Amino acid sequence: MASTKSPSPIDRHIGGRIRMRRTMIGMSQEKLANGLGITFQQVQKYEKGANRVGSGRLQQIADILGVQVTFFFEDQNRATSSVLEQAQPSPAEDLLTQRDTLQLVQAFATITNRDIRRAIVIMTRAIAGCPLDSEAGLPSESTTSHRKVSLHSS
The missing domain is CATH 1.10.260.40 (lambda repressor-like DNA-binding domains)
Incomplete structure (x- = not known):
């Protein structure tokens, strides 16, 4: 056999x-x-x-x-x-072993401005086509005030 x-x-x-x-x-x-x-x-x-x-x-x-x-x-x-x-491997395990994911997480972790961090998350979810709703823990478009966020830390 x-x-x-x-x-x-x-x-x-x-x-x-x-x-x-x-x-x-x-x-x-x-x-x-x-x-x-x-x-x-x-x-x-x-x-x-x-x-x-x-x-x-x-x-x-x-x-x-x-x-x-x-x-x-x-x-x-x-x-x-x-x-x-x-x-x-699970999608999360596979993603965590990719170099660009680690670089993104490391760079994101150095951003101290909460508004910039939130804007990056919202932008990334929008690019990925993910809903911006309360289930995801983020505001929906209808509850989000559209304000400009300076990308330069003060």
């Missing part, structure tokens, strides 16, 4: 957490691979869950990425709850 080996949900979960942390700190696969003494292709396999990460290697990865080993097991219940759920 021929069988194709597919990654287990927990292997994919751990790999996804490696990718998330590596991306969050702006580290390339190549840099992580160099720190581990392996090829970047091996890091890719770990991140996809195609290759299982041994305990010693996971400790090395944790040290390089500046987290405790337990970080990779956080939200584990979701990873083991259903094989079908794990076919693809």
Whole structure:
């Protein structure tokens, strides 16, 4: 009987957490691979869950990425709850591993003017075609006063 080996949900979960942390700190696969003494292709396999990460290697990865080993097991219940759920990462998990998302969040976090932050959220939701209603926690167009917001902090 021929069988194709597919990654287990927990292997994919751990790999996804490696990718998330590596991306969050702006580290390339190549840099992580160099720190581990392996090829970047091996890091890719770990991140996809195609290759299982041994305990010693996971400790090395944790040290390089500046987290405790337990970080990779956080939200584990979701990873083991259903094989079908794990076919693809959630949209939020996928989004959090993209470099431009992290750059946007980091830049947004430095904006101290509340009106500018609100204007950016409203503008972004409008561009994305998302409703600006009370369910989203933002004012609807009918309740929004149209005022100019200076993009220069005072």
